[in-house]
Amino acid sequence: MKYYYTRILSASAIILSILLIVLGIILGQFFHLFGENVDATIQQTYWVYLLFTLVLVFVITMFVMAKILQQYVRPIDHFTGVIHQLAQGNYLVRAHNEDTATNHQLMSSINEVAQKLQGNAALRAMEQERLNTLVSSIGSSLLMFGRQGAVNLVNRVFEETFHRNGEELMGKTFKDIGLPSDIEREIETIFLTEEVRSFQSKVLLKEGVCYLEVYGAPVIGENGNWLGIVIIMHDVTELVRLEQVRKDFVANVSHELKTPVTSIKGFSEMLLDGVVEDPVMKRDFLEIMYKESNRLQLLIEDLLRLSSMERGSFEITRTPVDVVEVVQQSVKIVQAKVQEKDMRIDLHMPDQLIIPADHDRLVQVMVNLLNNAIAYSQEKTIVTVSVEEIEENVLITVRDQGIGIMPSELPRLFERFYRVDRARSRESGGTGLGLAIVKHIAEAHQGTVTVDSEVGVGTVFRVQLPTDEQM
Template sequence: MKNYYTKLLTASAVILSILLIVLGIILGQFFHLFGENVDAGIQQTYWVYLLFTLVLVFIVMMFVLAKIIQQYVQPIDHFMGVAHQLAQGNYLARANNEDSEMNYQLTNSINTVAQKLQGNFALRAMEQERLKTLVSSIGSSLLMFGRHGAVNLVNRVFEETFHRDGEELMGKTFKDIGLSSDIEIEIEKIFLTEEVRTFQSKVLLEEGICHLEVYGAPVIGENGNWLGIVIIMHDITELVRLEQVRKDFVANVSHELKTPVTSIKGFSEMLLDGAVEDPVIKREFLEIMYKESNRLQLLIEDLLRLSSMERGSFEITRKPVDLVDVVQQSIKIVQAKVQEKDMRIDLHIPQQVMIPADHDRLVQVMVNLLNNAIAYSQEETIVTVLVEEVEEYVEITVRDQGIGIMPSELPRLFERFYRVDRARSRESGGTGLGLAIVKHIVEAHHGIVTVESEVGVGTVFRIHLPIHEQL
C-alpha cells in the first residue's frame, strides 16, 4: 500500500512543480519591477502578491491531494485489506465502500468473490466431514498412501485394531509403520503395477492371531492423475474360526456316524457268515449291535435337537418350576452310574426355589452336566450340587473332582462334538453334543452358563437363571 502513497505523492509533487514553473514564468514577466528605479512600495506590494500566490497554490494543492487520497487511495486501501483477509482464509470479510460508481462495482465484485469462497469453504468442510465420518464408520481398517508411499489417511478401526496412533503414522512410509512383511510386499507390488490386488494375511496382535482379507487399489484423480493407493483390511478371524468349526463338525459327525455303522455292519456280516449258529456268540454280537444302534439313535436325536435349536424353531414352555424337584429328578436318572463308580452326590439346596422355566429342558441340562461330572471323575469321588439365589438370579453349581480341563480348551468346550478326552467320552456313550445343547437351553431361558477348571483338581459349571420371567 505504501507504493500507492509514494506514487501519488510523486505525481502530486510533479504537478506542483509544473504549477510552480508556470507560476514562475508568469511572475517572471514582472521581474522589471525589481529594478533600482522602481518604487519600493510597488516592490513590496509585488512581494506580498507573490507570497500570497504561493500560499494559495500550496493550499489548493493540499486540497487537491486530500481529495485524491480520499477518493482513490482510501478505497484501494480498504479493498486491499479485505482481499488480504480473504487470502488469509477469513471468508466472512466484506467490502463496504460504495462512495462512487467505480467503488460500488468493485465492492460488489469483491463481496461476490467472498461469498463464493465462503460457500466453497463450507461445502468443502461439509464434504471433508462426510468423508471423515464415512472413513471412520467403515468396519474395516483403512490406510491411504500418497504417490511417494507416505501415509496420509488412517481410520479409527485401524488405530483400534493395531493399537496405533494415527497422528504418529502420518507422513511415514508403508515400511515404517509396522505392517507384516507379506502386506508390505503386496503394497509394493501395487505401487509398481498400479493394479488392484486382493490377498489374505495373518498378523499377530495382543489379542492373538488376526486373519485379514486385504484389498489394495490405486487411487486415480478426476484428470487421470495417479494420487497413491488405498489399502482396506477386513478382519475375517471369526469367519476363519467358523469355517474351522464347520470343517471340524463335518469331520466329527462323519466319524461319529461311521463308527457305529461300521460296528453294526461288521457284526451283521459275521452273523451271516455263520456265527449265528453259536448262541453265545450270536447274543454277544446282537448286544453289541443293539448298543451301537442305540448310540446311533442318540446321536441322530441330539443332532436333530441341536439343529432345531440353532434354526430358531426351538421353543420352551415356561411354567412355575421348583428347581429342587428338577435337581432331585436328575439325580435319580444318573443314580445307576453313580453307584457303578461308587461315587456320591453332595447336595446343598434350599427347600424350594421357584422360577419360570421348562421343567423337562432343565432336567435335560442337569442330566448332561451330571453325566459329564461322573464320566470325567475317578471312582469314590464326590460331585457337589449347589443351588442358591444371587440377587435376581438362581445359581446352580455342579462341581466334580475329575481330571480337569486345560485352559486352552475351555473356550471350545461348548462346541459341537468337542471332547476333552475322546476315549473316555466314547466309553461313556456320549455323543459330544451335550454341552452344546446345555448352552442353547440355558440361553433360551435368558440365562448364562460358565465353566472353571483346574487340571487334576476338577471342573465347576455354573448356571445363572433369572428368577422372574423376562420378555
C-alpha cells in the same frame, strides 16, 4: 489506511513541485518589477502578494486532492485490503463503503465473491467431514498411499488393529510403517503393475493370530491421472475360525457315525454268515449291536436338537418352574450311574425357588451337567449341586472332584464334539454334544453358563438364569 496516507504524501509532493514551477513562471513574468530602478515598496508588496497567492493555492489544492483521494483512492485501498484477506483464506471479511453510490458495483462484486468463497469453503469442510466419517466408519482397515508411496490417509480401524498412531504414519512410506512382509510385497507389486490384487494375510498381533483379507487397487483421478493406491484389510479371523469349526464338525460327525455303524455292520455280517454258533456269543453280539444302535440314535437326536437350536427355530415354553424340583428330578435320572461308581451327590438348595423357564429343557441341562460330572470323576467321589438366588438371578452350581480341565482347553469346551478325554467320554456313551446343548438352552433363557477347572482337583459349572422373564 496506510495506503491512503501514502497516497496523500505522494500527492502533496507532486503539488508542491507544481507550485514551485508556477512560482518560477510568475517570477519570470514579474521579473522587471525587481529591477534597481523600481521602488522597494512596490517590490515588497509584490513579494507579499506572491507568497500569499502561493499559500492560498497550495491550501486549496491540498483540500481538493484530499477530497478526491478520500472519495476515489481510499475505497480502492479498502477493497485491496479485503481482496488480500480473501486471498489468505479469510472468507468472512466483507467490503463496505459509506458512499453507497460510489464504487457500489465493485463492493457488491467483491462481497458476492467472498460469499461464494465462504459457501464453497463450508461445503468442502462438510464434504471433508463426511469423508472422514465414512473412512472412520468402515469396518475394515484402510490405507491410502500417494504416488511416491507415502501414507496420506489412515482410518481408525487400522490404528486399533495394528496399535499405531495415524498422525505418526502420515508421510512415511509403506516400508516404514511396520506392515507384515507379505503385505509390503503385494503393495510394491501394485505400485509396479498398477493392477488390482486380492490376497489373504496371516498377521501376528498382540491379541493373537489375525487373518486379513487384503484388497489393493490403484487410485485413478478424473482425468485418468494415477494418484496412488488404496489398501483395504478386512478381518476374516472369525470366518476362518468358523470354517475350521465346520471342517472339524464334519470330521467329528463322520468319525462318530462311523464307529457304531462299523460295529453294527461287522457283527451283523458275522451273524448272517453263520460264523457264530454259540447262543451266548450271539446274544453278546446282539447286545453290542443294540448298544451301538442306541448310541447312534442318541447322536442323531442330539444333532437334530442342536441343529434346531442353531437355526433359530428352537423355542422354549416359559412356565413357573421350581428349580429345586428340577434338580431333584435330574438326580433321580442319573442315580443309576452314581451307584455304579459308588459316588454321592450332595445338594445345597432352598425349599423352593420359582423362575419362569422351560421345565423339560432345564432338566436336560441338569442331566447333561450331572452326566458330565459323573463321567469324568473317579469312583467314590462327591458331586455337589447348589442352588441360590443372587439379586435377580438364580445360580445353579455343579461341582465335581474329577480329572479337571487344562486352561488351554476351557475356551473350546462348549464346541460340538469337543471332549477332554475322548476314550472316557465314548465309554460313558456320550455324544460330545451335551455341553453345546447346555449352552444353547441357557442362552435361550437369557442366561449364561461358565466353567472353572483345575487339573487333578475338579471342575465347576455355573448356570445363571434370570428370575424374571426377560425379552
